[in-house]
Amino acid sequence: xxxxxxxxxxxxxxxxxxxxxxxxxGVILARCPTAQVVDLTHEIEPGDIVGAALQLRYAAQYFxxxxxxxxxxxxxxxxxxxxxxxxxxxxxxxGPDNGMLWPAVAGAGSAExxxxxxxxxxxxxxxxxxxxxxxxxxxxxxxxxxVPIESIGPRCSELHTLAxxxxxxxxxxxEGEVLWVDRFGxxxxxxxxxxxxxxxxxxxxxxxxxxxxxxxxxHYAAVPIGRPLVVLGSMGLYxxxxxxxxxAEMMGLxxxxxxxxxxxx
Amino acid sequence: xxxxxxxxxxxxxxxxxxxxxxxxxGVILARCPTAQVVDLTHEIEPGDIVGAALQLRYAAQYFxxxxxxxxxxxxxxxxxxxxxxxxxxxxxxxGPDNGMLWPAVAGAGSAExxxxxxxxxxxxxxxxxxxxxxxxxxxxxxxxxxVPIESIGPRCSELHTLAxxxxxxxxxxxEGEVLWVDRFGxxxxxxxxxxxxxxxxxxxxxxxxxxxxxxxxxHYAAVPIGRPLVVLGSMGLYxxxxxxxxxAEMMGLxxxxxxxxxxxx
Amino acid sequence: xxxxxxxxxxxxxxxxxxxxxxxxxGVILARCPTAQVVDLTHEIEPGDIVGAALQLRYAAQYFxxxxxxxxxxxxxxxxxxxxxxxxxxxxxxxGPDNGMLWPAVAGAGSAExxxxxxxxxxxxxxxxxxxxxxxxxxxxxxxxxxVPIESIGPRCSELHTLAxxxxxxxxxxxEGEVLWVDRFGxxxxxxxxxxxxxxxxxxxxxxxxxxxxxxxxxHYAAVPIGRPLVVLGSMGLYxxxxxxxxxAEMMGLxxxxxxxxxxxx
Numbered sequence: 001x002x003x004x005x006x007x008x009x010x011x012x013x014x015x016x017x018x019x020x021x022x023x024x025x026g027v028i029l030a031r032c033p034t035a036q037v038v039d040l041t042h043e044i045e046p047g048d049i050v051g052a053a054l055q056l057r058y059a060a061q062y063f064x065x066x067x068x069x070x071x072x073x074x075x076x077x078x079x080x081x082x083x084x085x086x087x088x089x090x091x092x093x094x095g096p097d098n099g100m101l102w103p104a105v106a107g108a109g110s111a112e113x114x115x116x117x118x119x120x121x122x123x124x125x126x127x128x129x130x131x132x133x134x135x136x137x138x139x140x141x142x143x144x145x146x147v148p149i150e151s152i153g154p155r156c157s158e159l160h161t162l163a164x165x166x167x168x169x170x171x172x173x174x175e176g177e178v179l180w181v182d183r184f185g186x187x188x189x190x191x192x193x194x195x196x197x198x199x200x201x202x203x204x205x206x207x208x209x210x211x212x213x214x215x216x217x218x219h220y221a222a223v224p225i226g227r228p229l230v231v232l233g234s235m236g237l238y239x240x241x242x243x244x245x246x247x248a249e250m251m252g253l254x255x256x257x258x259x260x261x262x263x264x265x
Numbered sequence: 266x267x268x269x270x271x272x273x274x275x276x277x278x279x280x281x282x283x284x285x286x287x288x289x290x291g292v293i294l295a296r297c298p299t300a301q302v303v304d305l306t307h308e309i310e311p312g313d314i315v316g317a318a319l320q321l322r323y324a325a326q327y328f329x330x331x332x333x334x335x336x337x338x339x340x341x342x343x344x345x346x347x348x349x350x351x352x353x354x355x356x357x358x359x360g361p362d363n364g365m366l367w368p369a370v371a372g373a374g375s376a377e378x379x380x381x382x383x384x385x386x387x388x389x390x391x392x393x394x395x396x397x398x399x400x401x402x403x404x405x406x407x408x409x410x411x412v413p414i415e416s417i418g419p420r421c422s423e424l425h426t427l428a429x430x431x432x433x434x435x436x437x438x439x440e441g442e443v444l445w446v447d448r449f450g451x452x453x454x455x456x457x458x459x460x461x462x463x464x465x466x467x468x469x470x471x472x473x474x475x476x477x478x479x480x481x482x483x484h485y486a487a488v489p490i491g492r493p494l495v496v497l498g499s500m501g502l503y504x505x506x507x508x509x510x511x512x513a514e515m516m517g518l519x520x521x522x523x524x525x526x527x528x529x530x
Numbered sequence: 531x532x533x534x535x536x537x538x539x540x541x542x543x544x545x546x547x548x549x550x551x552x553x554x555x556g557v558i559l560a561r562c563p564t565a566q567v568v569d570l571t572h573e574i575e576p577g578d579i580v581g582a583a584l585q586l587r588y589a590a591q592y593f594x595x596x597x598x599x600x601x602x603x604x605x606x607x608x609x610x611x612x613x614x615x616x617x618x619x620x621x622x623x624x625g626p627d628n629g630m631l632w633p634a635v636a637g638a639g640s641a642e643x644x645x646x647x648x649x650x651x652x653x654x655x656x657x658x659x660x661x662x663x664x665x666x667x668x669x670x671x672x673x674x675x676x677v678p679i680e681s682i683g684p685r686c687s688e689l690h691t692l693a694x695x696x697x698x699x700x701x702x703x704x705e706g707e708v709l710w711v712d713r714f715g716x717x718x719x720x721x722x723x724x725x726x727x728x729x730x731x732x733x734x735x736x737x738x739x740x741x742x743x744x745x746x747x748x749h750y751a752a753v754p755i756g757r758p759l760v761v762l763g764s765m766g767l768y769x770x771x772x773x774x775x776x777x778a779e780m781m782g783l784x785x786x787x788x789x790x791x792x793x794x795x
Contacts, residue, residue: 007298009291011287038287038291042281058288060291062291062292064298220340231394232393234398
């Protein structure tokens with residue numbers, strides 16, 4: 001019988017200049033030398049809980065059952081927010097209970113939260129500034145090594161939730177916004193095909209700033225180089241792109257920019 | 266009998282801000298939990314097929330036989346370019362058939378390409394914008410788990426090739442160009458010692474922009490701090506450097522900048 | 531009997547654009563396919579030996595016994611500085627003997643240095659510009675695969691040391707400096723609680739530039755948003771921070787900026 005190694009994913013706003021993430025990996029591997037440790041991203045903007053929540057929810061679903069997702073965007077470190085580990089749909093989520101974990105946990109199944117209170121599963125000295133290393137990484141390492149989540153801390157009350165921006169359906173249009181701008185400058189909206197289909201089954205016009213785009217296009221190269229398009233992106237949401245260009249820069253879009261779709265006449 | 270874990274390398278233009286690469290790793294580990302997944306680079310400029318080809322060819326040769334190299338710089342994603350897996354010289358290369366794989370494949374041996382057409386070895390829903398996750402990562406994961414490449418798709422016709430910039434040998438000089446500028450500002454040329462030796466066995470003068478440098482130097486510290494030099498670099502090509510300085514910035518060099526060498530008088 | 535995989539950490543100034551680090555990982559895995567390879571950071575400023583030394587010393591202590599720490603900030607590559615492997619306190623440290631390894635080695639225990647001179651444990655062709663790949667990575671791979679350090683090279687004389695900036699205790703104050711600015715703009719000083727306690731057991735006033743801060747605060751959120759504070763940070767040193775802000779930018783602090791603490795009146 002071969003037990004496959006446990007996967008531990010890491011997501012944070014720690015960046016790559018400091019050895020913060022490296023020290024967390026050391027703590028995990030000291031407790032579970034066979035863990036598969038995978039970075040989701042560490043380039044979340046400092047303190048951006050909503051951005052972290054979006055990326056965690058997006059990425060977590062591609063990992064195998066049993067994966068432990070450790071996420072730390074934690075501007076309230078050292079204050080009263082609870083450190084938690086959550087079991088949901090066969091996955092585990094570890095981090096501060098500040099809403100960041102909520103969308104991914106809810107996407108995975110029904111949440112069973114536990115508070116990371118037991119000193120045996122923390123580093124001996126817990127700093128006031130880096131619970132990623134001192135509380136969350138030891139918990140992830142012990143979970144990966146086979147310690148049951150029930151042993152790591154007591155079952156606790158429900159998680160803080162986080163409301164992601166939702167579109168509004170009006171009589172003749174749907175109003176949404178840009179959720180995220182990716183590395184290529186694609187602006188990912190909060191408009192899903194199922195929502196838009198009710199209004200505009202046969203194609204739509206999207207307005208973002210001063211630009212109007214007829215959509216959807218089937219793929220980036222379906223329009224000439226340099227032209228804007230709307231395409232169903234890899235997060236299952238419509239995104240605004242420019243063929244071989246940077247839509248966010250060219251159209252002045254950023255997170256929160258309003259977008260609206262109407263049916264084609 | 267212990268079977269060593271299979272190595273899967275990843276190279277892309279996805280950057281580190283988004284969880285694109287993380288989701289690909291989830292897809293791979295869900296199919297092969299013991300894979301050794303290694304990043305080559307994800308900071309290729311968006312759409313830069315030539316840069317990706319150079320870095321992949323450079324790095325692939327240092328990996329053990331059986332390594333699976335997954336490379337995705339794919340501006341034509343969703344259009345007609347073929348998704349392929351290639352066996353060559355005991356290595357495997359997976360990605361879009363847009364020329365990017367060609368130099369590394371040719372460097373490894375003779376190419377046997379297969380088209381990634383079989384729905385069993387893709388994600389159930391293939392997006393129009395992210396074949397790295399939906400087609401290439403599942404193929405890499407299945408290959409790493411032991412599925413034969415012949416099962417993953419049918420043998421297909423030859424790969425698209427890619428011509429890297431080649432130097433021109435003139436009567437009294439060799440004209441080349443800068444292939445790549447590295448993090449330190451070293452400008453790696455396409456001039457190899459074997460080529461230059463025919464013209465200038467006993468030393469040469471290199472001209473780049475308005476700078477003339479006698480070379481080669483044996484190492485960076487062979488000239489005073491702040492002075493330019495030409496040294497045989499780690500890719501086996503002459504590179505223009507400045508001792509403890511940034512040659513590209515100081516000399517205004519970038520990819521494609523012309524360089525020429527002449528024999529010393 | 532299951533032997534846990536050996537951990538190999540990597541720290542360098544190679545950045546993420548080039549495939550330098552990727553090629554080093556290939557060399558390591560070709561020699562030890564089961565190694566756990568972990569990045570500490572590759573964003574050390576080019577040639578910054580002191581910054582590398584600080585980050586290595588900080589992170590190494592969190593890794594399990596037997597870990598192999600490979601660190602390469604090597605502006606003198608190709609010149610006479612020695613390539614070394616060092617055993618200290620059950621850890622191994624590999625890199626150029628230019629002082630960078632010293633603080634971590636000294637922190638781990640008493641140093642036993644060995645010179646990496648044996649051609650069997652190098653790549654067949656050693657370049658003049660990239661000993662990370664050609665000398666240090668093969669040594670790390672062989673060590674991880676179980677080759678004794680005594681076989682890799684002869685025992686050699688003591689390591690070069692490196693003096694990190696030390697604070698000065700005056701009659702009524704302690705003068706220190708900023709050692710490091712982290713991703714969040716927190717300015718980590720070289721002032722430790724044990725040192726400061728002797729002067730100011732009941733609280734202190736820290737002066738940095740034109741800013742005076744009473745400290746210590748218990749955590750970031752102990753002051754209003756936008757206000758500066760001094761907190762005991764995760765490296766065990768006092769750091770200057772701004773609640774949800776960037777202290778280094780707001781206060782004009784960088785490495786080497788002087789700071790001073792006095793007892794509260």
